[in-house]
Amino acid sequence: MDNLSAETRAYIESILGTKTEVETTNGLNLPFFITDAYGISELTLQFGPLPALSILLLLPVDNTYPGAVALKKHIQHVLKATDAVVVYVSKSLSAQERRSLINQQINFIQPGYQMFVPELALDLREHFRKRRTDAEPSALLPASQAMLLHCLYRGWQSHTLFNANQIMGPYKYSRVTLGKVIHQLLALDIIRPAQIKGFISHYEFSGSQAKVFEKARPYLRSPVKRKLPLKTKLPLGDGVYLAGETALARNTMLAEPALPVYGMTKKIFDSLELTMADGIDEQRAWVEIWSYASLKKEHNLADEASLLLSLEDCPDERVQIALDELKGSVTWLLED
Structure with missing residues (x-):
């Protein structure tokens, strides 16, 4: 299983051209039949100063393919314990089995052959788009301004950590808009990446409320x-x-x-x-x-x-x- 994890890491690095890290995960509350059948590792991809992307690797202990229907049920059990993108890894999938997984929309990686992770592809597209437009914004988006002001009114203690949904607060913006907001706040050093709890990225504000408002002030506009x-x-x-x-x-x-x-x-x-x-x-x-x-x-x-x-x-x-x-x-x- 360690070899499979290493092969997966090398395969992704060769395709995406970025360094990755893999760590074994033991903190998820999962049924015994899942933990007996799979080893679970978190693979993290880092693209320069941008927030890291993480996926959860489901590594079969004996490399036996359970079939698409059973595998989908297994993944659903894992998803009840995490918000991460879950990916099945196998060294020996036939072309027919790969087609079956794609038809069932099951994320999988077969090192050296194929990677099917549409959710990761969407995240990567946003990351590379952000890299191309990484120039400092001239003004905050209305959504960024609203979320920032909401956080300022709510306040925080030194080193208080927030995930993206907590920064969004009571608003109902889309995931894409929320991603743009987080990117803008990071680009202006209004928030900074902090430790990861589980598989969800967390952030902290770069100073007191007064300091953050002062830093954001040139980018705030009339609503x-x-x-x-x-x-x-x-x-x-x-x-x-x-x-x-x-x-x-x-x-x-x-x-x-x-x-x-x-x-x-x-x-x-x-x-x-x-x-x-x-x-x-x-x-x-x-x-x-x-x-x-x-x-x-x-x-x-x-x-x-x-x-x-x-x-x-x-x-x-x-x-x-x-x-x-x-x-x-x-x-x-x-x-x-």
Whole structure:
């Protein structure tokens, strides 16, 4: 079995042109018939400074092929104990057996002959795409900004570890978007790779909340995409919140504007089918279309950091004084 693990490692290195590491895994809670039939190892691939990719190798003890149907059931048992990509390894598969595994969408490696791991191929494609576009971003994606601000509000202790899903928080972004967010935060040294727990990569923030916000500040942008005149005022809640100068007035000593300003995402805006005002005489409010929802649910208000970003270019001196007051309400918004 050790020879099979070494052959697999050499085969993958020859195909992908990268160094790998293989370690035996004993920490999974698996049925005895699985641990009796297979040795389990974690193979890690490292591509420069990018996060490592890991797969779980299922190595048959006696190199007996159980058949595609039985093997699929065995893999399902392993998947109940891990989130990793599981790959069956065998030295002696016939062409018919390889076709059967492919038809069943079962990941397998036959060293020297064939590797069928579609999930790994997708991850590699993202890694190489990131390598080609590894230049420092000029601005954070809206999803990156929303996730980062959410983490800042939540806070962390020194060396607190987060996996990708914990960084995503309450949002429902796709795996691809989450991958882009993690890559951006890594590229800007906002988060750093940390130890791996089990088979899930973990990260830690590169400093205190104030330091992280200061580091991210040049890449943060106003969440407001459009500002439109409304014919009617709106009830708050269900994705509708106070924004702009109205929200700033609720947080500071600034006088409220004559017309209220609401914020919402485009998805909420489209669902409400609002009527726009044709002129000043019939206008009753403003609506701002945001690239992400407010991070502050209580009181239906735009959150302080996003509010600051949305108004920082306003030329009104009263607004700028109020923004300075707003910064005092969130410690990590204060500039050194």
